[in-house]
Amino acid sequence: MEREQTDKRKMRGESSKSKIIEAGKTLFLENGYKDTTISMISKQAKTGYGTAYTHFPGGKEEIFFIIIDEILKEFYQIASVAYHVNSKEDSLILTRGNIEMFLKLAIKHQQALKVFHEAIGVSHIINEKWEEFIEKFIKRISINIQQAMDKGLTHHGDFDPEVVAGVLFYTGEKYMWKIALNKTDKDYRTISESLAQMYVNGLYK
Amino acid sequence: MEREQTDKRKMRGESSKSKIIEAGKTLFLENGYKDTTISMISKQAKTGYGTAYTHFPGGKEEIFFIIIDEILKEFYQIASVAYHVNSKEDSLILTRGNIEMFLKLAIKHQQALKVFHEAIGVSHIINEKWEEFIEKFIKRISINIQQAMDKGLTHHGDFDPEVVAGVLFYTGEKYMWKIALNKTDKDYRTISESLAQMYVNGLYK
DNA sequence: AAAAGAAATTGACACTATATCAACTTCTTT
DNA sequence: AAAGAAGTTGATATAGTGTCAATTTCTTTT
Numbered sequence: 001m002e003r004e005q006t007d008k009r010k011m012r013g014e015s016s017k018s019k020i021i022e023a024g025k026t027l028f029l030e031n032g033y034k035d036t037t038i039s040m041i042s043k044q045a046k047t048g049y050g051t052a053y054t055h056f057p058g059g060k061e062e063i064f065f066i067i068i069d070e071i072l073k074e075f076y077q078i079a080s081v082a083y084h085v086n087s088k089e090d091s092l093i094l095t096r097g098n099i100e101m102f103l104k105l106a107i108k109h110q111q112a113l114k115v116f117h118e119a120i121g122v123s124h125i126i127n128e129k130w131e132e133f134i135e136k137f138i139k140r141i142s143i144n145i146q147q148a149m150d151k152g153l154t155h156h157g158d159f160d161p162e163v164v165a166g167v168l169f170y171t172g173e174k175y176m177w178k179i180a181l182n183k184t185d186k187d188y189r190t191i192s193e194s195l196a197q198m199y200v201n202g203l204y205k
Numbered sequence: 206m207e208r209e210q211t212d213k214r215k216m217r218g219e220s221s222k223s224k225i226i227e228a229g230k231t232l233f234l235e236n237g238y239k240d241t242t243i244s245m246i247s248k249q250a251k252t253g254y255g256t257a258y259t260h261f262p263g264g265k266e267e268i269f270f271i272i273i274d275e276i277l278k279e280f281y282q283i284a285s286v287a288y289h290v291n292s293k294e295d296s297l298i299l300t301r302g303n304i305e306m307f308l309k310l311a312i313k314h315q316q317a318l319k320v321f322h323e324a325i326g327v328s329h330i331i332n333e334k335w336e337e338f339i340e341k342f343i344k345r346i347s348i349n350i351q352q353a354m355d356k357g358l359t360h361h362g363d364f365d366p367e368v369v370a371g372v373l374f375y376t377g378e379k380y381m382w383k384i385a386l387n388k389t390d391k392d393y394r395t396i397s398e399s400l401a402q403m404y405v406n407g408l409y410k
Numbered sequence: 411a412a413a414a415g416a417a418a419t420t421g422a423c424a425c426t427a428t429a430t431c432a433a434c435t436t437c438t439t440t
Numbered sequence: 441a442a443a444g445a446a447g448t449t450g451a452t453a454t455a456g457t458g459t460c461a462a463t464t465t466c467t468t469t470t
Contacts, residue, residue, distance in 0.1 A: 038427080121325065170379040215417080242455085
């Protein structure tokens with residue numbers, strides 16, 4: 001029969017599921033990735049140990065995956081805005097603005113990113129998720145580079161658009177992690193300014 | 206008494222130690238970091254399980270640390286060569302050359318770097334070792350940037366030398382890992398050329 | 411050269427975490 | 441109300457780490 005809304009078993013299942021996710025959110029932020037165990041999550045969620053595995057067969061990885069996904073969506077929005085560049089000056093303003101947005105998000109989600117960083121090192125699946133994310137960004141930047149090249153705005157020479165995009169993204173990424181891990185005391189504006197200038201002067205003539 | 210050369214106990218100890226390191230070298234390369242266990246190493250080295258811990262109290266981390274240290278020494282040599290830059294053209298040649306050396310080493314030690322990358326994600330101590338390595342490089346590059354700025358060779362604007370150095374190093378680092386992990390099919394020359402041009406055009410006027 | 415002591419080896423053990431599963435409870439359908 | 445499906449549960453198998461008391465091997469002391 002079709003009574004999706006009122007099937008008590010399904011509802012109980014959903015309830016357990018979200019209790020586990022909520023417990024995960026709390027505990028991962030508190031203790032990091034490695035030091036949070038299924039046993040701790042189950043306890044905090046007040047569900048049995050095995051319940052975590054029936055809802056999340058991938059165990060810890062899968063639970064964390066779902067939690068971090070929410071945060072990554074915010075970052076994706078930066079990459080999803082299309083824009084066109086008509087001059088070097090345009091590019092400087094846009095590039096600097098994008099880096100600033102990116103680093104501001106890093107500050108906002110510092111704690112979560114710290115745990116994410118740990119998880120990337122440990123879990124293959126989480127690592128892949130981040131790689132996909134990077135690829136999307138690199139592709140996005142590469143398009144703009146190609147446009148600038150087509151318009152004759154760039155230096156002459158043998159530029160590989162992906163490597164050029166890498167200069168911007170990978171440096172920005174590294175500073176994102178530095179912010180998350182509290183490994184820099186530089187202001188996000190200092191970083192954005194220097195990086196944007198290097199990128200724009202590097203590419204545009 | 207002072208007979209360091211002929212103390213049989215010490216010699217036996219040294220022998221065990223190097224048998225364990227040798228076994229580690231083989232097994233880490235074969236199976237990666239996580240999937241190599243102390244138990245496997247001890248077996249291959251034909252020593253008892255506990256022996257590994259008497260010689261390397263830090264366990265797997267310490268064993269791997271010693272193994273990777275040898276390889277890192279080769280990389281350090283690139284950073285240890287001092288040079289002075291007098292023009293943009295100079296800089297392009299030197300920068301490109303250094304990136305090429307760096308990436309060639311990555312190709313040479315591809316397999317070991319792959320395992321190293323895994324270990325960095327898992328082990329705090331190994332990670333710190335890599336961070337120290339990075340810092341040394343960044344400092345080295347920053348000195349040259351400062352020199353170029355003092356000589357009035359660079360663009361005007363608010364450059365943070367460390368961020369500028371980061372543009373060069375972090376992008377290079379990322380491609381080093383890509384090579385190690387077989388995640389790029391770009392030629393090392395393509396990468397060096399594009400990155401060197403971006404860096405030099407970005408910084409020098 | 412025998413006894414005492416120091417160095418190195420060893421595998422059993424305690425510990426911790428993961429993933430699985432058979433028994434169980436709760437709810438739905440026949 | 442019987443059958444069956446969905447979800448829960450903790451005991452269990454498994455696998456790795458790090459520790460330690462017992463043991464062997466070699467050196468120093470008496």
